[in-house]
Amino acid sequence: MNHTLPRRVPAGARLTVAASAAVILLAGCASFSPDGGMGAVSELTRERTGQRVSLQRSPDQADTVSARVAELLKAPLTADGAVELALLNNRGLQASFSQLGVAEADLVQAGRMRNPVFSFGRLAAAGVVEIERAIMFDVLSLVTMPMARKAQQRQFEQSQFQAAYEAVGVASDTRRAYFNAVASQELVRYFQQVKDAADASSELARRMLAAGNFNKLAQMREQSFQADATAGLARAQQQALADRERLTRLLGLSGDQLCFTLPERLPDLPEAPTEPKDAEQTALDKRLDVLMAKRGTEATAKSLGLTRATRFVNALHVGYQNKSETDSPRANGYELELELPLFDFGSVRSRRAEAAYMQAVHRTAEVALNARSEVRESYGAYRTAYELARHYRDEVVPLRKRISEENLLRYNGMLIGVFELLADSREQVRSVTEYVQALRDFWVAETNLQTALTGRSPAASAASSMTPATGAEAPAGH
Amino acid sequence: MSQRRDFFRTAGALALGATAVSRVGAASLPEAVYQTSPTMQPPLVPPNGRPYNPVATLNGWSLPWRMNNGVKEFHLVAEPVVREMAPGMKAKLWGYNGSSPGPTIEAVEGDRVRIFVTNKLPEHTAVHWHGVLLPNGMDGVGGLTQPQIAPGKTFVYEFTLLRPGTHMYHPHADEMTQMAMGMMGMFIIHPKDVRQMRVDRDFVFLLAAYDIEPGAATPKTAEMTDFNLWTWNSRVFPGIDPLVCRTGDRVRVRVGNLTMTNHPIHMHGPHFVVTGTDGGWVPPSARWPEVTTDVAVGQMRAFEFDAIAGDWAIHCHKSHHTMNAMGHDVPNMIGVDHKGVAERIAKLVPDYMVMGDKGMAEMGSMEMPLPDNTLPMMTGTGPFGPLEMGGMFSVVKVRDDVARGSYKDPGWFKHPQGSVAYEYTGEVPAPTRADAPKPDAKTLDVRKPTGGHEGHH
Numbered sequence: 001m002n003h004t005l006p007r008r009v010p011a012g013a014r015l016t017v018a019a020s021a022a023v024i025l026l027a028g029c030a031s032f033s034p035d036g037g038m039g040a041v042s043e044l045t046r047e048r049t050g051q052r053v054s055l056q057r058s059p060d061q062a063d064t065v066s067a068r069v070a071e072l073l074k075a076p077l078t079a080d081g082a083v084e085l086a087l088l089n090n091r092g093l094q095a096s097f098s099q100l101g102v103a104e105a106d107l108v109q110a111g112r113m114r115n116p117v118f119s120f121g122r123l124a125a126a127g128v129v130e131i132e133r134a135i136m137f138d139v140l141s142l143v144t145m146p147m148a149r150k151a152q153q154r155q156f157e158q159s160q161f162q163a164a165y166e167a168v169g170v171a172s173d174t175r176r177a178y179f180n181a182v183a184s185q186e187l188v189r190y191f192q193q194v195k196d197a198a199d200a201s202s203e204l205a206r207r208m209l210a211a212g213n214f215n216k217l218a219q220m221r222e223q224s225f226q227a228d229a230t231a232g233l234a235r236a237q238q239q240a241l242a243d244r245e246r247l248t249r250l251l252g253l254s255g256d257q258l259c260f261t262l263p264e265r266l267p268d269l270p271e272a273p274t275e276p277k278d279a280e281q282t283a284l285d286k287r288l289d290v291l292m293a294k295r296g297t298e299a300t301a302k303s304l305g306l307t308r309a310t311r312f313v314n315a316l317h318v319g320y321q322n323k324s325e326t327d328s329p330r331a332n333g334y335e336l337e338l339e340l341p342l343f344d345f346g347s348v349r350s351r352r353a354e355a356a357y358m359q360a361v362h363r364t365a366e367v368a369l370n371a372r373s374e375v376r377e378s379y380g381a382y383r384t385a386y387e388l389a390r391h392y393r394d395e396v397v398p399l400r401k402r403i404s405e406e407n408l409l410r411y412n413g414m415l416i417g418v419f420e421l422l423a424d425s426r427e428q429v430r431s432v433t434e435y436v437q438a439l440r441d442f443w444v445a446e447t448n449l450q451t452a453l454t455g456r457s458p459a460a461s462a463a464s465s466m467t468p469a470t471g472a473e474a475p476a477g478h
Numbered sequence: 479m480s481q482r483r484d485f486f487r488t489a490g491a492l493a494l495g496a497t498a499v500s501r502v503g504a505a506s507l508p509e510a511v512y513q514t515s516p517t518m519q520p521p522l523v524p525p526n527g528r529p530y531n532p533v534a535t536l537n538g539w540s541l542p543w544r545m546n547n548g549v550k551e552f553h554l555v556a557e558p559v560v561r562e563m564a565p566g567m568k569a570k571l572w573g574y575n576g577s578s579p580g581p582t583i584e585a586v587e588g589d590r591v592r593i594f595v596t597n598k599l600p601e602h603t604a605v606h607w608h609g610v611l612l613p614n615g616m617d618g619v620g621g622l623t624q625p626q627i628a629p630g631k632t633f634v635y636e637f638t639l640l641r642p643g644t645h646m647y648h649p650h651a652d653e654m655t656q657m658a659m660g661m662m663g664m665f666i667i668h669p670k671d672v673r674q675m676r677v678d679r680d681f682v683f684l685l686a687a688y689d690i691e692p693g694a695a696t697p698k699t700a701e702m703t704d705f706n707l708w709t710w711n712s713r714v715f716p717g718i719d720p721l722v723c724r725t726g727d728r729v730r731v732r733v734g735n736l737t738m739t740n741h742p743i744h745m746h747g748p749h750f751v752v753t754g755t756d757g758g759w760v761p762p763s764a765r766w767p768e769v770t771t772d773v774a775v776g777q778m779r780a781f782e783f784d785a786i787a788g789d790w791a792i793h794c795h796k797s798h799h800t801m802n803a804m805g806h807d808v809p810n811m812i813g814v815d816h817k818g819v820a821e822r823i824a825k826l827v828p829d830y831m832v833m834g835d836k837g838m839a840e841m842g843s844m845e846m847p848l849p850d851n852t853l854p855m856m857t858g859t860g861p862f863g864p865l866e867m868g869g870m871f872s873v874v875k876v877r878d879d880v881a882r883g884s885y886k887d888p889g890w891f892k893h894p895q896g897s898v899a900y901e902y903t904g905e906v907p908a909p910t911r912a913d914a915p916k917p918d919a920k921t922l923d924v925r926k927p928t929g930g931h932e933g934h935h
């Protein structure tokens with residue numbers, strides 16, 4: 001990949017001097033960056049997720065990563081740990097980082113002069129051989145090279161945004177998957193408790209039947225609670241498995257790593273909900289899809305200008321030519337080729353570029369509009385989820401607990417029987433599961449809000465990568 | 479006939495006059511005496527008027543009066559009250575003059591009484607003098623014989639007491655609510671001759687049933703049959719005063735029933751004779767010797783006995799009436815093996831304890847936390863252990879050394895040597911007996927009719 005630029009052009013061509021000077025001038029910038037553009041991606045990602053990203057190219061890097069992965073997997077995963085792990089280890093993300101290399105190659109390519117064209121002709125007739133040699137340079141591309149380079153630079157930056165966008169997507173998906181996995185694992189425990197209560201009821205009812213104190217109907221009623229609770233537990237276990245596997249995929253884990261542990265409980269509800277200031281403005285300033293759309297529009301605007309500038313000229317080739325003929329002295333000269341805009345004044349290209357520009361403008365407006373709406377929506381969802389979780393924590397669960405305490409008092413006074421006590425205990429556990437679900441919904445809503453504020457549309461999952469809203473052409477190419 | 483008409487006219491005029499009086503000012507009203515203590519007040523020895531032997535109202539009192547030109551004036555105030563049903567539980571009831579039941583009204587045959595009734599309830603009321611023969615317009619049936627007494631109003635009832643006996647008073651306006659809320663009282667008319675039907679001790683109480691949710695305080699007035707508190711004078715055991723007597727006393731017990739079911743009142747120890755019914759005194763030749771007398775709904779009974787030393791239980795013989803609030807849907811756990819299950823339940827319900835697998839007697843001794851304002855279903859402790867009683871239960875405590883006129887609880891009876899049942903400590907040989915029937919599949923299965931009626935006996 002270590003390209004060396006041609007430092008020499010065929011001597012004797014007067015024009016080539018200027019050309020080579022220009023090439024040398026440009027050659028200074030047209031090289032590959034040491035980090036392949038990942039530094040900016042990492043910074044963009046860090047600002048939005050708190051975690052850096054890197055592209056793993058060398059075995060050394062891979063070793064560092066696997067060491068860090070192993071370290072993270074030692075203790076029960078935290079939400080941040082899971083995000084870090086996914087950003088390090090998610091292979092899909094690494095694949096999309098590699099796309100950045102492709103974009104950089106295009107950028108470097110744009111900074112280099114097109115290869116000269118060499119032509120050779122040999123004519124032989126009646127013992128006379130005529131040989132024509134010519135070397136042609138695409139001069140127009142040399143003139144447009146700075147613009148093309150700028151365009152490619154923007155394209156490259158778009159790719160960096162895109163890479164960061166993917167990273168933010170993976171981070172937000174991971175957080176969601178993490179909270180789901182922790183919650184459903186926690187729920188399994190509570191469904192187990194519900195089942196324990198139903199088991200005890202059913203067993204006691206069986207003994208009541210055996211002692212002649214219950215009829216079959218009463219016994220079967222308790223048994224049916226147990227049957228339902230068993231089904232509920234099985235569903236909860238399957239859900240926990242599915243949620244854990246989804247997380248596993250995002251974390252890119254396999255083999256021994258599958259034994260990773262999750263904490264027993266979801267993080268507590270924060271003291272107070274966050275109140276982001278100028279939420280909509282933040283989204284417009286920070287969101288990667290908005291930034292990409294804006295850049296895309298700028299790029300189309302530039303390319304529109306370029307198209308306008310070059311609308312009359314499609315190609316300008318300058319070249320050195322010589323001809324040798326048998327028994328004749330060698331003839332030297334030059335050749336100039338210019339396409340005459342006789343039939344195509346470039347208006348088609350120009351209209352196309354204009355349309356692409358307007359398309360980009362509207363797309364950007366749409367993205368910005370959606371971003372603001374999504375921020376409002378996800379903030380609403382976040383506040384609702386917070387209030388709900390707090391309601392369950394402060395009202396529903398303690399209330400059910402107090403109800404259970406009252407029921408125990410009533411049981412003590414033989415005002416109710418043990419089956420009512422057990423039914424109540426099932427209800428109490430159910431209120432706790434509802435709290436866990438509400439808490440999980442809060443953390444998911446919190447992730448969605450953060451994503452909507454600084455990253456991307458929270459609705460889009462990592463799998464669906466968003467197409468950048470740019471129709472930018474590479475004007476230097478034919 | 480004309481005499482009767484005159485009588486009615488006079489009565490109406492008096493009622494009108496009384497209304498006029500009440501408009502003039504409170505000064506003309508006799509003082510309304512209040513008493514909120516749930517313990518028995520000393521019998522009210524008549525300070526004026528005709529002499530009589532006063533009654534002892536269990537956990538209650540008698541209403542003082544004012545003599546006004548030869549007329550005994552009483553003042554009843556119908557109002558919400560708080561009644562302690564037994565230590566640990568207070569009920570929000572409606573009553574009279576601070577208590578439910580209201581004070582016992584005592585007067586003498588031939589007395590003219592003027593009873594002022596002030597309504598401090600949120601709804602209208604009326605007072606019916608149950609069993610008292612009086613002018614129709616004084617009978618207190620709202621809408622039929624008088625306008626209802628609106629909230630804040632005072633009505634006057636005035637009549638002459640024609641016949642001695644045991645009577646009651648209670649509302650006859652929205653009575654379903656008002657009686658379920660505890661509005662009732664005893665009305666005793668003593669014989670003109672103090673020697674007639676004379677006894678040494680004369681106890682009175684009213685039977686009432688309430689349905690108060692455990693943990694609540696106000697009765698559910700819509701209840702018709704499923705009551706959970708069976709009371710004597712709105713008290714339940716162990717909150718009911720003992721009937722303290724002196725050995726050899728002639729004792730009368732008067733019971734009025736304002737519940738919706740009958741109550742076989744059973745007394746241990748001395749046999750008694752029923753001496754009074756709703757119609758008055760029973761001629762000696764017609765008196766029934768009994769140990770249980772059934773007091774039907776809306777009835778009054780008086781029975782008498784000669785006291786014999788001891789602690790004699792007296793109670794309603796419907797066993798669920800000698801219980802306090804209890805669950806009526808609680809499954810019977812007797813004989814159910816809890817091994818293994820109890821531990822599992824305790825894991826889910828901390829503080830859970832197995833109860834009822836050996837019967838419910840442990841309820842009498844266990845002291846476990848209950849809902850607020852709730853009494854254990856059976857309680858009370860005697861000298862030999864838990865009494866396992868609640869509701870309509872008390873003890874006739876007869877002692878040799880009780881002072882005349884004293885109703886002070888003398889404590890537990892001291893049994894003479896060798897007069898208490900004792901444990902046999904000798905050998906108990908296995909009795910030879912036929913095999914007892916064992917439960918089989920059919921005991922657990924519903925028996926279905928198989929064609930005819932062969933299975934029926």
